[in-house]
Amino acid sequence: MANILIGTCGWTDRALLTSGWYPPGHRDTEGRLRHYATRFPLVEVDSPYYALPTVRTTTHWAERTPDGFRFDVKAHSLLTGHPTRPSALPEDLRAHPRDDALLTELWTRYAEALDPLRRTGRLGTLLFQYPPSLTPGPTAEAFIRTARERARDWPFAVEFRNPAWWHSARTLPFLTDLDATAVSVDCLLYTSPSPRDRQKSRMPS
Numbered sequence: 001m002a003n004i005l006i007g008t009c010g011w012t013d014r015a016l017l018t019s020g021w022y023p024p025g026h027r028d029t030e031g032r033l034r035h036y037a038t039r040f041p042l043v044e045v046d047s048p049y050y051a052l053p054t055v056r057t058t059t060h061w062a063e064r065t066p067d068g069f070r071f072d073v074k075a076h077s078l079l080t081g082h083p084t085r086p087s088a089l090p091e092d093l094r095a096h097p098r099d100d101a102l103l104t105e106l107w108t109r110y111a112e113a114l115d116p117l118r119r120t121g122r123l124g125t126l127l128f129q130y131p132p133s134l135t136p137g138p139t140a141e142a143f144i145r146t147a148r149e150r151a152r153d154w155p156f157a158v159e160f161r162n163p164a165w166w167h168s169a170r171t172l173p174f175l176t177d178l179d180a181t182a183v184s185v186d187c188l189l190y191t192s193p194s195p196r197d198r199q200k201s202r203m204p205s
Contacts, residue, residue: 005070005124007042014157032063037065042072042124049074049129051088052106052113059116070124071117072157076110079103081146082131100146118154125155125181132161136168148178159183 008016011033016022026035036043045061046052062072077086077099086094090109096102117123126145135142148156158180165171166184176181 004041007040007044007070007072009044010046011036011043030060033061033064037069041068042070044072044127046074048110048113049077052076052109054200055113055116058113059169062116062120062122065122067121069122071122072124072127073114073117074127074129075147076106078106079110080128080130081134081143103146104150107147111151111154123155125157126151126156127159127183127184129159130161134160135162136165136170141170141174144174145178146178155181157181157183159185161185 006106010016017027017032022032022035026032065071076084077088089096089106093102093105096105114123114126114164126142128139130144144158156179158175158178159182160171172182
């Protein structure tokens, strides 16, 4: 039987911060994560989508959580083909052409930043969340396959925000071939499929 871990999308979510969920003495940066890790075994980290973390930051994440805790870490926006402002890139890369060399360098820095989590056994998976503009087809598959090749030997999860992927017979074999976990969202966010189609759109992880 699978071991299911449950967590939230971040430990600095505004709702958590304003709800009083964090007790007195646990409302600073360190205290929030330490307290969160006493209540949940897993968290999804969204911040690397917006800007790469530093090794110092991820080392602190590892130090402030117990053995067995897991971080699922979202990939940077440029790695998944989202529109990305220059200010979201490291300063020395902001004037770089938006080409494969930039993606390779960004991946290298992303992997280096997450190495403390990987070395301490706290990395759950890398979450590559693709935008609605990424439609199924050979070009999109090649883009995702390149990302998987960069991340070979890393845990790799894919979330499609275009519901057409979940209705394509090619998607599950494609992700299986990549050894990628499928992350699904409710297609009602984007379309109004029938109950039968909604059932088909949900793929097992």
